[in-house]
Amino acid sequence: MAISVNQLTKTYGSQTAVNNISFSIEKGQILGFLGPNGAGKSTTMKILAGFISSTSGVAQLDGDVITVDSLVTKRKVGYLPEHNPLYLEMYVTEYLGFVGGMYGLKGENLKGNVAKVIEMVGLSPEKHKKIEQLSKGYRQRVGLAQALIHDPEVLILDEPTTGLDPNQLVEIRKLIKEVGKNKTIILSTHIMQEVEAICDRVIIINKGNLVADDSLENLKKEGGTLEEIFRKLTN
Numbered sequence: 541m542a543i544s545v546n547q548l549t550k551t552y553g554s555q556t557a558v559n560n561i562s563f564s565i566e567k568g569q570i571l572g573f574l575g576p577n578g579a580g581k582s583t584t585m586k587i588l589a590g591f592i593s594s595t596s597g598v599a600q601l602d603g604d605v606i607t608v609d610s611l612v613t614k615r616k617v618g619y620l621p622e623h624n625p626l627y628l629e630m631y632v633t634e635y636l637g638f639v640g641g642m643y644g645l646k647g648e649n650l651k652g653n654v655a656k657v658i659e660m661v662g663l664s665p666e667k668h669k670k671i672e673q674l675s676k677g678y679r680q681r682v683g684l685a686q687a688l689i690h691d692p693e694v695l696i697l698d699e700p701t702t703g704l705d706p707n708q709l710v711e712i713r714k715l716i717k718e719v720g721k722n723k724t725i726i727l728s729t730h731i732m733q734e735v736e737a738i739c740d741r742v743i744i745i746n747k748g749n750l751v752a753d754d755s756l757e758n759l760k761k762e763g764g765t766l767e768e769i770f771r772k773l774t775n
């Protein structure tokens with residue numbers, strides 16, 4: 541099991557954002573993490589990426605407890621946050637070099653990985669530009685590239701295709717699917733078509749509670765489209 545989540549809860553003041561959820565993900569799976577606005581998806585993903593701590597419950601990666609200060613987790617996980625924060629004044633290669641450096645990559649290794657992720661996410665034509673000069677789709681590719689820079693085992697992607705045009709959407713989905721051949725991926729999205737195109741497995745949370753956890757195939761056995769199933773479980 542790559543990731544196991546056991547009775548995870550996160551409260552913000554009196555509000556429970558994530559309520560006692562448990563699930564596990566096998567190595568190599570692409571998991572679609574779904575739920576309406578405010579369901580607790582980003583909160584859960586931040587905990588799994590070691591960016592915030594849970595209020596109670598445990599998340600583990602390869603048996604190690606995920607904590608905010610665990611370097612093991614950081615090394616194994618690549619994370620693209622929802623709003624894709626970037627240093628706009630940096631050049632693409634400079635930024636990726638900077639992020640790689642934070643993961644401890646140096647010299648030829650660092651250079652090699654920067655070149656590799658640029659090629660992988662299709663950033664080559666734009667690599668000499670400043671990030672502020674890039675279109676939204678290319679900024680999103682920089683976000684993906686920084687998540688991949690240290691060749692992590694697990695990728696956590698929070699709404700990675702928001703705001704992309706239909707051509708970019710197809711490209712990025714293809715890329716995620718390709719990358720997913722060798723990695724475990726947790727992907728949140730509001731686009732059901734995307735889940736059908738990429739994911740093997742689906743988790744739906746609603747108001748912090750887990751309401752579905754199954755393969756896409758099994759979920760759809762009950763009849764109806766994924767969108768109908770989503771609406772039934774989250775209304």
Ligand SMILES: Nc1ncnc2c1ncn2[C@@H]1O[C@H](COP(=O)(O)OP(=O)(O)OP(=O)(O)O)[C@@H](O)[C@H]1O
Nearest residue numbers: 552555557575576577578579580581582583584622
């Ligand atoms: N730092 C915070 N302080 C207080 N409340 C927060 C904080 N972060 C999230 N919340 C609240 O927790 C709940 C879950 O938010 P979260 O961002 O995890 O949802 P989400 O499923 O990712 O939603 P969306 O699809 O809209 O991105 C929301 O009600 C949100 O307002």
